[in-house]
Amino acid sequence: MLRRLTLLTAMVPALAVPVTTGAALADVRMPGTYRLSGPSPFANCAPGSGDAGKAAGAIEPVLAADPSDxxxxxxxxxxxxxxxxxxxxxxxxxGTWKRSVVPGMTRCSGGVGEYVDETTVTYTRDGALVVTGAVQMADGASAGLSVRSTDGGRTWSRPTVIVQETNPDNGGVLTTSVAAHPRDQRVLYAVTLRFPRDERTTNQVLLSRSIDGGRSWQPPRLLLDAGERRLASGHRLSVLDDGTLLNLYTLVHLRDGARHLTVQAVRSTDGGATWSPPHQVAEQRTKWFIQDPETGDHVSHTTSLLSDTAIDRRGRGPDRVYAVWQDARFTAGAADGVAMASSDDGGRTWTEPVKVNRTPATIPTPNQQTFTVSVETGRDGTVAVAYSDFRHNDTGTPLLTDRWLALCSPQPRSCAEPAAKWRETRLTPASFDMRQAPRIPDATSERGFFLGEQMGLVANGRGFTTTWATPDVPGRAAAYATNRR
Structure with missing residues (x-):
């Protein structure tokens, strides 16, 4: 393990030294909908021993927009x-996109990791790009890494270690959420989960901070200890305008052979040194599994543990925070929809959940299942929520699936109220067949047909840009993007 530690820390330079990507940038143009992913940039890299448990193609594309532009x-x-x-x-x-490989995270991109997961991208206030990823080593070691670009992705710094575990006997680490300070271009925060090696019935949550724009990271501090027979999952970290940190997550309490879920929030007003007791957002009444309506096969059921947050920063007083998650309370537990709540006091108290998705209630209940939820707010206060469902599915061979965007225009009161007015627009030009998605096994859960646990949604100044993954050819996924107003 000493060699692995040496390899990882050797990647952290005293000064960030730009390195070329080693892959030509390519313009990607398609009318209306843009295919972001292209041919494999790793075709000449030897397969790894764990490839069979990973999805082919491009999965869970996420987004960031430059807050200054x-x-x-x-x-x-x-x-x-x-x-x-x-x-x-x-x-x-x-309008146009340029594509390249993020260098240095895995052996196929010039680094030492075997696989990368939970990738995130963040713009700092000065326009720099910071990409993070949870990296798994061939020997079972794990780490959270970040790389930085100051020229829009043309060149990158060498990878920097956020957190690492070099001894697999101690378990593993998974960096999942990154947030930039809205007023200080130097400050970034990253949330990492630490799991024990054996049965995942508890975990710790760590917070790392960078005070130089992601060039280096301070040693992690404990954010939260889930406790015995409890898991804290699906973390979404936000930084309010006054610098308060707000971390939203799902607490899974494993008791009496069942799972009791609550959406919770914790706050820090001192940069993550101390945290408030948990504030309950709501009980989460997810059905847990998203299933093929005809066969019962699982469809990315891990999305049931993921919430998302967005902040209305229009400066009319304290920031309004919106939270969304999968919840079956609107169908008496029969099918997950999208629940939304809001907070006007920095996450201390929350409104009662309301249904946001416009999936018709008149179709068969299994086709009402809604999953992979994202939320964002525009500069004018418009709230956008993206989600997938099976509303166009029939009993034929394809499992017809679509991606949707619901929009709530600015109004005096919160969009997280029963009287809020929503309009819905379709994102996918045509329904895709979920049964053609990559199907991957997992030692701890049957993930089934899998396109990713999260999809991207950002405000672009004139509306919203969204990303999603769909099957490309049977068993392989591709990433797409589009704009909506």
Whole structure:
């Protein structure tokens, strides 16, 4: 393990030294809908021993927009059995994209990791791009890494270690959420989960901080200890305008052979040194599994543990925080929809959940299942929520699946109220067949047909840019993007 530690720390330079990506940038143009992913950039890299448990193609593309210039947007995703991370960058709100490999995270991209997961992309206030990924080593070691670009992805710094576990006997680490300070370009925060090696019935949550724009990271501090027979999952970290940190997550309490879920929030007003007791957002009444309506096969059921947050920063007083998650309370537990709540006091108290998705209630209940939820707010206060469902499914061979965007225009009161007015627009040009998605086994859960646990959604100054993954050819996924107003 000493050699692995040496390899990882050797990647952290005293000064950030730009390195070329080793892959030519490629313009990607399609009318209306843009295909972001392309041919495999890792075709000449030897397969790894764990490839069979990873999805082929491009999965879970996520987004970030430059807060100083929302025309500048970046999308990042793991590709080709997660052998490396790929990024696409636009300077014109998605009119054109340039694609390249994020270097240094895996052996297929010039690093030492075997696989990369939970990739994120963040713009700092000065316009720099920071990409993070949870990296798994061939020997079972794990780490959270970050790389930084100051020229829109043309060149990158060498990878920097956020947190690492070099001894697999101690368990593993998984960096999942990153947030930039809205007023200080130097400050970034990253949330990491630490799991025991054996049965995952508890975990710790760590917070790392960078005070130099992601060039280096301070040693992690304990954010939360889930406790015995409890799991804290699906973390979404936000930084409010006054610097308060707000971390939203799902607490899974394993008791009496069942799972009791609550959406909770914790706050820190001192940069993560101390945290408030948990504030309950709501009980989460997810059905847990998303299933093929005809066969019962699982469809990315891990999305049931993922919430998302967005902040209305229009400066009319304290920031309004919106939270969304999967919840079956609107169908008496029969099918997950999208629940939304809001907080006007920095996450201390929350409104009662309301249904956001416009999935028709008149179709068969199994086709009402809604999953992979994202939320964002525009500069004018418009709230956007993206989700997938099976509303166009029939009993034929394909499992017809679509991606949707619901929009709530600005109004005096919160969009998280029963009287809020929503309009819905379709994102996918045509329904895709979920049964053609990559199907991957997992030692701890039957993940079934899998396109990713999260999809991207950002405000672009004139509306919203969204990303999602769909089957490309049977068993392989591709990443797409589009704009909506």
């Amino acid at each position: 929302p025309r500048r947007i970046a999308a990042v995703w793991p590709q080709d059995h997660q052998r490396g991370a790929v990024i696409a960058v636009t300077r014109d709100r998605g």
